[in-house]
Amino acid sequence: MLILQMKQFVQKKLYKWSEWTLESKQMYINGKWVPAQSGNIREIINPYNREVVAIVPEADREDVRYAIRSARKAFDRGEWPHTPAADRGKKLFQVAERIDQNNEELARLESLDTGKTLVESRADMEDIANVFRYFAGLADKDGGEAVEPPIPDAVSKVVREPVGVCGMITPWNYPLLQAAWKLAPALAAGCTMVLKPSEITPLTSLKIAELMDEVGFPDGVVNVVTGPGASVGAELSESDQVDLISFTGGIETGKTIMRAAANNVKKIALELGGKNPNVIFADSDFETTVDYALNAVYFHAGQVCSAGARLIVEESLHDQLVEELVKRVKRIKLGNGFDASTQMGPLISEEHRAKVEKYIEIGKKEGARLLIGGKRPEGPEFEKGFFVEPTIFDGCDASMRIVQEETFGPILTIETFRTEEEAVCLANDSIYGLAGAIWTQDLSRAERVSRQLRMGTVWINDFHPYFPQAPWGGYKQSGIGRELGKTGLEEYTEQKHIFHNLNPQPMNWFK
Numbered sequence: 081m082l083i084l085q086m087k088q089f090v091q092k093k094l095y096k097w098s099e100w101t102l103e104s105k106q107m108y109i110n111g112k113w114v115p116a117q118s119g120n121i122r123e124i125i126n127p128y129n130r131e132v133v134a135i136v137p138e139a140d141r142e143d144v145r146y147a148i149r150s151a152r153k154a155f156d157r158g159e160w161p162h163t164p165a166a167d168r169g170k171k172l173f174q175v176a177e178r179i180d181q182n183n184e185e186l187a188r189l190e191s192l193d194t195g196k197t198l199v200e201s202r203a204d205m206e207d208i209a210n211v212f213r214y215f216a217g218l219a220d221k222d223g224g225e226a227v228e229p230p231i232p233d234a235v236s237k238v239v240r241e242p243v244g245v246c247g248m249i250t251p252w253n254y255p256l257l258q259a260a261w262k263l264a265p266a267l268a269a270g271c272t273m274v275l276k277p278s279e280i281t282p283l284t285s286l287k288i289a290e291l292m293d294e295v296g297f298p299d300g301v302v303n304v305v306t307g308p309g310a311s312v313g314a315e316l317s318e319s320d321q322v323d324l325i326s327f328t329g330g331i332e333t334g335k336t337i338m339r340a341a342a343n344n345v346k347k348i349a350l351e352l353g354g355k356n357p358n359v360i361f362a363d364s365d366f367e368t369t370v371d372y373a374l375n376a377v378y379f380h381a382g383q384v385c386s387a388g389a390r391l392i393v394e395e396s397l398h399d400q401l402v403e404e405l406v407k408r409v410k411r412i413k414l415g416n417g418f419d420a421s422t423q424m425g426p427l428i429s430e431e432h433r434a435k436v437e438k439y440i441e442i443g444k445k446e447g448a449r450l451l452i453g454g455k456r457p458e459g460p461e462f463e464k465g466f467f468v469e470p471t472i473f474d475g476c477d478a479s480m481r482i483v484q485e486e487t488f489g490p491i492l493t494i495e496t497f498r499t500e501e502e503a504v505c506l507a508n509d510s511i512y513g514l515a516g517a518i519w520t521q522d523l524s525r526a527e528r529v530s531r532q533l534r535m536g537t538v539w540i541n542d543f544h545p546y547f548p549q550a551p552w553g554g555y556k557q558s559g560i561g562r563e564l565g566k567t568g569l570e571e572y573t574e575q576k577h578i579f580h581n582l583n584p585q586p587m588n589w590f591k
C-alpha cells in the first residue's frame with residue numbers, strides 16, 4: 081500500500097461511487113479529528129478495481145501514545161467509568177440509532193473497503209446496531225452479588241468494575257462488525273479505549289467515531305487510530321498504560337500480541353482463525369445441505385473466520401453431493417459487490433490473493449483432485465480486481481496442508497467418513513476450534529456429536545448464525561475468551577470482593 085508524505089493533511093473530497101461522494105477523514109483522538117503527527121498518509125483502495133477510495137492518516141507509535149494517554153486520563157480522572165450504567169446504556173442506544181440512520185452510507189463504505197457485496201454489508205450494519213442495542217440493555221443488569229460470609233456481623237458482596245484502558249485491534253474482513261463486538265461491551269462496562277482498525281479497511285471505524293462524536297462521549301473515552309500493525313498495533317500491545325488488549329485476527333499475530341502483552345501482564349482476549357468442519361451425514365436433507373455447504377465456504381469469498389472450508393461427508397453420499405456442488409459452483413456469479421446480481425466479490429488484496437493461489441498450488445502438489453476453479457476468472461470485468469474462482473478439492477485427507485491451514489479464500493476441501501466416530505475424529509483433527517456444523521436428521525446423533533466437537537460454536541442443520549445474545553470464540557488455538565453474550569461484557573470488567581465488618585473489635589493477636 082502506497083504511503084505518501086503530506087505535511088498539510090486536510091479533509092478533501094476524493095471519490096465518487098454511484099453518486100456517493102467520500103471525504104477522507106482524519107483520525108479521532110481525545111475528542112478531536114487529527115492527522116498523523118508525522119503527516120504520513122495512506123491510500124485506501126477498492127479491491128474490485130484498485131481505485132483509491134480514501135486517504136487516511138498513517139499513524140505511528142507517537143500517535144498511539146497520545147491516544148493511550150487520552151484514554152488513560154479519561155479513565156483515571158474522567159467521569160465515564162463512574163457514569164451510572166443505565167446512562168451508559170442510553171448512550172449506546174443512541175449509537176445504535178445513528179447506525180440505523182446511517183446504514184446505507186456505512187454499508188457502502190464497508191463494501192468499498194472490503195469488496196464484499198452490498199447485501200452482506202447492509203446485513204452487517206443491522207447486526208452491528210443490534211450489538212449496540214444488546215449491550216445497551218445489558219449495561220445496568222449486573223448490580224453485583226451478595227455473598228454469605230462465614231463470619232458473623234459482616235456483609236460481603238462481589239461487584240464488577242471496568243477493566244480500564246482497552247486496546248482493540250481488528251481485521252479487514254468484517255471491519256466494523258469486529259470493532260462493534262469490542263466497542264459496545266467496553267463502553268457498557270465503563271472502559272475507555274483505543275481502536276486500531278486494519279490499516280487497509282479503516283473507513284467504517286472512522287465513520288463510527290464520527291457517529292459517537294455526535295452522540296457525545298467524554299473526550300478520550302473513544303479513540304480511533306489508523307495505521308499499521310507493526311507499529312500502532314505493537315505499541316498498543318506493549319504499552320504498560322493499557323489494561324486489556326482485545327484482538328481479532330490471524331493466529332501468528334495473536335501469538336505476537338500475547339507475547340507483547342506479557343510485558344505488563346495485561347489481560348488479553350484473542351479471536352483468531354479457524355478451519356471449520358462441515359460434517360454431512362447421509363441422512364441429511366439433501367437440498368438444504370448442498371445449499372448451505374456452498375454458503376458456508378464461499379460467503380464473502382471464503383474470507384470468514386468461521387467459513388465451512390472442510391467438508392466432511394459420509395462416503396455413501398459423496399458422489400451425489402460432489403456432483404451437485406460442482407454443478408452449482410459453476411453458476412456462482414463473481415463481480416462488483418455493488419451489482420445486485422453479484423454473489424461473490426474479490427479477495428481483499430493482491431498479497432492475499434497470492435496467498436490463496438499458493439494454497440491452490442500446494443493442494444495440487446499434495447495430490448488433492450482439483451474439481452473446479454483453482455484460477456482467476458477471465459474477462460474484462462475481472463482484470464483489476466483480486467478475484468479467484470470458487471475452488472473445490474476432492475480426495476483430501478487430514479495430512480494435507482490445504483486441510484489443516486486456514487486459506488481464508490474460496491477453497492473447499494472434501495474428506496469422507498464411514499462411521500460417526502470417524503466423522504468426529506476428522507472434524508476435531510485441527511489446531512483450531514472455532515466453529516463447525518453437523519447435518520443429520522437423527523436428533524440423538526446430532527446432540528451426541530455436537531457435544532463431542534471441540535469448538536466454540538456448533539451448528540446443527542445450519543451454518544454461520546451468530547447473534548449478540550450468544551457467546552462467540554474459539555477452543556484450542558482459535559483464541560482466548562469470548563465476545564458477545566453476557567461473557568462478552570464480563571471480559572471488560574474486573575471482579576471485586578468487598579467485605580464489610582459490621583462490628584469491628586480488637587483482635588489481640590499481637591497483644
Ligand SMILES: NC(=O)c1ccc[n+]([C@@H]2O[C@H](COP(=O)([O-])OP(=O)(O)OC[C@H]3O[C@@H](n4cnc5c(N)ncnc54)[C@H](O)[C@@H]3O)[C@@H](O)[C@H]2O)c1
Pocket residue numbers: 249250251252253254258276277278279307308309310312313314317328329330331333334336337351352353354384385386486488514553554558559
Ligand atoms: N475469531 C474471529 O471471530 C475472527 C473474526 C474475523 C477474523 N478473524 C481472523 O482474522 C484473520 C484475517 O484478518 P487479518 O489478515 O486482518 O489478520 P492480521 O492478524 O494480519 O491483522 C489483524 C490486525 O492485527 C494488526 N497487526 C498486525 N501485526 C500486528 C502486530 N505485530 N501487533 C499488533 N497488531 C498487529 C493488523 O494491522 C490488523 O489490524 C483470519 O485469520 C481470520 O480467521 C477471526
Ligand SMILES: C[N+](C)(C)CC=O
Pocket residue numbers: 253254257383384385386546
Ligand atoms: C465472527 N464473524 C463470523 C462475524 C466473522 C469472522 O470472520
